[in-house]
Amino acid sequence: MDEKEVKQVKIPGKMVITSEDKRSEIDNPVILLVTKKEKEDKNK
Amino acid sequence: MKPIYFTVPQVGVGRKDYSETVEFASEASFKGHQRRDCWVVDYSGVPTIPFPFSYAVLLQFWDAAHVVVVPAPDIPYHIYKVTITTGRAALTMTGLYRFASLADAYIWNVERWYGDTYGYGKAELVYTNGIKTEQGKVYCVSFAEYSEMPTFDFRMTVNGLHEEVLYG
Numbered sequence: 001m002d003e004k005e006v007k008q009v010k011i012p013g014k015m016v017i018t019s020e021d022k023r024s025e026i027d028n029p030v031i032l033l034v035t036k037k038e039k040e041d042k043n044k
Numbered sequence: 045m046k047p048i049y050f051t052v053p054q055v056g057v058g059r060k061d062y063s064e065t066v067e068f069a070s071e072a073s074f075k076g077h078q079r080r081d082c083w084v085v086d087y088s089g090v091p092t093i094p095f096p097f098s099y100a101v102l103l104q105f106w107d108a109a110h111v112v113v114v115p116a117p118d119i120p121y122h123i124y125k126v127t128i129t130t131g132r133a134a135l136t137m138t139g140l141y142r143f144a145s146l147a148d149a150y151i152w153n154v155e156r157w158y159g160d161t162y163g164y165g166k167a168e169l170v171y172t173n174g175i176k177t178e179q180g181k182v183y184c185v186s187f188a189e190y191s192e193m194p195t196f197d198f199r200m201t202v203n204g205l206h207e208e209v210l211y212g
Contacts, residue, residue, distance in 0.1 A: 004151075005152075011089070012087075016083070016085075018081070019079045022079075029085065029102065032150070033099055034097060035097045036097070
């Protein structure tokens with residue numbers, strides 16, 4: 001499996017959690033950007 | 045609760061086909077001590093990323109004191125459906141992951157993968173029996189739109205329920 005690289009990115013957005021009797025709004029919830037880790041070129 | 049009535053079709057001769065009832069039995073049924081939950085996440089202007097990269101949102105829950113927390117609380121939640129819509133007919137992806145801790149999520153050290161799915165403008169994961177959360181674990185929904193446009197908008201909807209009472 002490829003090794004992943006994770007970065008936290010800041011993009012304005014909103015998460016709303018609702019239940020039958022509750023509601024919470026979370027501004028700018030954490031978003032992770034998951035990319036493939038670049039392998040070092042050993043021939044360099 | 046309103047009872048569900050249905051007819052059992054008879055095809056050919058012999059015993060009626062009762063297999064349709066299996067589908068009804070597997071539907072989530074809500075009990076008095078449970079509450080339906082819905083997570084909706086809206087973002088616009090998200091930079092498009094190349095395949096197979098993805099974004100991920102950490103799900104947040106209410107604990108017993110009704111405080112929003114990231115690691116799943118002791119009161120279990122059950123996740124039944126994860127839907128991503130982008131409003132554009134481009135390849136769209138979503139997936140659900142579990143991590144042992146928040147630190148593991150930040151290095152993508154996946155403890156359990158609940159599958160991913162693709163669609164055009166919409167991708168949906170359905171868990172007939174629900175995914176029951178475990179205390180202290182971190183749950184993450186991944187998503188992406190693979191279009192050649194610079195940005196995309198998305199809405200993530202997660203449907204589930206949680207127990208109001210903790211049984212020992």
